[in-house]
Amino acid sequence: MMSDASQVIEVLGIRAKSAAQKMRLMETKHKDAALKIAARLLREDMDDVLAANALDMKAADEHNLEAALKDRLALNPERVEAMAQGLEEIAALPDPVGAISDLVYRPSGIQVGHMRVPLGVIGIIYESRPNVTADAAALCLKSGNAAILRGGSEAIHSNQAIALILRQALKEAGVPEDAVQLINQTDRALVGALLAADEYVDVLIPRGGKSLVSRVSQDAKVPVIKHLDGICHVYIDKDADREMAVDIALNAKTHRYGVCNAMETLLVHQDAMDCLPVIIKRLLDKGVEVRGCDKTQALHQHVLAANEEDWGTEYLAPVLSIRVVDDLEQAIVHIEQYSSAHTETIVTANYDAGQLFLRQVDSSSVMWNASTRFADGFEYGLGAEIGISTDRLHVRGPVGLEGLTTQKWIVLGHGEVRG
C-alpha cells in the first residue's frame, strides 16, 4: 500500500508529467509572456506577498529562529521587486530548446545532429529563501521543463503566495499551470516521497546547506544535480606577477566571505613568499583571521597555526589558511588531496605552469590569472544560474538554462536503409 505522502507526490507527478509533455513544444513567446506577466503580478500583488511573508516572520519569531535564517526569510518591497526583475531577465534570455547543432552528412546519406530538449520534470528542494520559488520556477519554465517545488516549511506562506502568482501568470499566458507546482504541505515525509519518485521526476536539484544536499543525494532514487563544498584554492607560482597575485588573493578571499567561490586556502611557491607579507598584512587589516604553515607563521606574529583540519575546511567566513609549497607539483598534489573540485586558480606568467595547471587540476572551474570569485553563472554569460554543480556527470560548475536541458539525436533521411 502506498503511503499518504507517496500518493500526494504521485498526483503532483502525474500532473507535472502531463504539463512537461506540453512544455516540450511550448513556443518561446508564450513562455516569455508567462514570465513577464508573473513579474507584473508580483508588483501588482506585492501586498499579498508581503502579508504572507509577515505570517512566516511571525511564526519565525515564535519559534525563535536565528537571525541569519530570519534575514534569508524576510521579504520587503525591494526584494519582491528584485524577484520581478529576475523573471524579466530570464524572459530576455535566448530559448535553448529545439536548437539543432552539429548536423552533418554521413557516408550513408543520412544527416545526423543533436537537438536540445528539456529534461522533463525537475524537483527543486530548497530552504528558507522565498525568492528561490520564483527563480527556480522561471529557469525550469524557460527551459521547457515542469517544476515541482519544495521550499522550507518556515517559508510556506511566502512560497504559496509566490506560487499562486506564478500559476496565475501561466494561466493568463496559455501555458499549463501545472508546469509550476508547489508542495503545499510541510510534512517531511513528502520530501522522502519526492526523492523516491523516479517514475515522475527526471532530476532533483537541492539548493541549500550541506546537510540538505547530503541528505538528498544520499537518499534519492532520482538523479541529483548537486552542489557540495567550495574549498577553493589560489596558487601563487614563482613566476607570478606579484601585484596581480596580491590583488587576486585579496579579492578571492575578501570580496565576499560567505560564498562558495571564495578562496579558503592560499598556496604560495616558496620562491614567491616575498608577496606574502603584504597579503597577510592586508588580510589582517580587513579583520581576516590568518592561519598558516610554519613558514607562513614565521612571517607575522598574528598568523595562527593551521592544522590538518584547516586544509579541508570550507570556512565561509573571514578566515584563511596559507601554505608555502616547494613547487607547482606540490601545489597540485595539495589541491588533489583537499580541494572540493569547485574552483581553483593559478597566478603565473609562466606558460608551461599555467598550461599544466589547466590540464591537471580536475575542478569544475580552473582559472589562470583570475579571481575564483568569477565562478558564477552571470560572470560566465549564462544569464542566470540555478546553482553550481560539483558533480562530474551531465553538468559541472555554474548551471544555467542549458544545464536544465539534454540533447537527443536527430536523423534526417531521404529513405535510407541499412544494407
Added chain:
Amino acid sequence: MMSDASQVIEVLGIRAKSAAQKMRLMETKHKDAALKIAARLLREDMDDVLAANALDMKAADEHNLEAALKDRLALNPERVEAMAQGLEEIAALPDPVGAISDLVYRPSGIQVGHMRVPLGVIGIIYESRPNVTADAAALCLKSGNAAILRGGSEAIHSNQAIALILRQALKEAGVPEDAVQLINQTDRALVGALLAADEYVDVLIPRGGKSLVSRVSQDAKVPVIKHLDGICHVYIDKDADREMAVDIALNAKTHRYGVCNAMETLLVHQDAMDCLPVIIKRLLDKGVEVRGCDKTQALHQHVLAANEEDWGTEYLAPVLSIRVVDDLEQAIVHIEQYSSAHTETIVTANYDAGQLFLRQVDSSSVMWNASTRFADGFEYGLGAEIGISTDRLHVRGPVGLEGLTTQKWIVLGHGEVRG
C-alpha cells in the same frame, strides 16, 4: 567492519583512482601506442587466449549452458583478430581529451570556455562476451579514464587472458597498468561492493541483458549510464512516399531481429493503409509473425490479433505488431505511451508533420525518412560505441568516446578581480 568484498573493491578502487590521475594528462601517442601494442599481442598470443577460452567452453559444457550463451562466449581466430582490429580502430580515433571549445571574452575581460576531461574511474559490468573486455577497456583508455572490468563468471579465463595482454601493453607503452583492472574473482558479492563504491568509481556502465541492467541501476550508489529496452516505432504518415515507407519498414524490422534498434511496432496512418498489404506480405514471406489491430487483421488472414501487451513488448525476434492510427497525433500519443524512448522514425514528405514529430517525440534518436537501424555509434560517426544510453542525463543514445568524458570550465585572465 568492511566485508571482504568491499576490501577487494577498495584496493582496486585506490589503484584505479591513482591511475586515473595519471591518465588525465596522458599524451595521445602513449594511449594509442598501448592500444596498438595490445592489438599486436592479441595476435601474437592468440594461442593463450584461445586456450583460456577453451577452459571456459569446457566449463560451459559441464554446466550445460544454453547454445546462444555458448556462442557469445566462444572465441576463434577470427574473433580474436576482430578484437585486435577493434583496438586499432579506437587508436585511430581523435582524442577527445583536452579539447577546448566556446572560449569567449566576457565583459569583465576574462575568457571563459570548456575543456573536455575524462570522467575518471569507469566500472563496466558485462556478461558472457569476452570481446567486451578489450572493447570497453580500449574506449575507457582512449578517453583518458581508468577502467574496472567485471565480466561474466562463465568467461573468467578468457577475460583474464585478454586483461593480461592489455596490462602488458600498457606497461610496454609506459601507461599505468592499473588503468585496466579486471575483477579476478567470480564472487557475486564483489558486484554489490562495486555498485556501492561511489568513493572510487565515477560511473558504472552495465552491458548486457535487461535483468543485469535493472539490477545495476536499482542498487548502484554510483551514477549509472544504462541501456534498457528498445521498443522502437516506425510511423508511416498519410503523406509518406509509399515505396520509401515499405523499404524503411522492412529494413527496420528484418535487417536484424535481435538488436535494440529494430522496429517492434509499426504505426500506419489510416489514409496510408494502402501500403500495408505489400508490407504484410513481404514480412510473412520472410517468416515474420505479424500481429495487428482490427483494421490490420482485416487485411490478411495470417495476421494475428495484437493485444495490449504487444504494444509494450520488445520482441527482439521476427515478430511485429502493427496498428492503424487516425492521425499523426494519435501516433505520437501511442509512442509516448508505449515507447522505451530509444528510437522512433516518421516516414513523410510533409514538412509540418516531420517537424512536429522531430520536436514532439522524446526519444534518444528521432528520425525522419530513415530506418531505425541507423541508431548506432558507427553510423552516427562516433567511430565506436560503448553502448546506447536510454537515460536522459549526461548522454543519450549511442555513447562513444565523448560520452566517457565531461567538461570543466576554464577561465583565462590577466589579473581580473571582481568589483
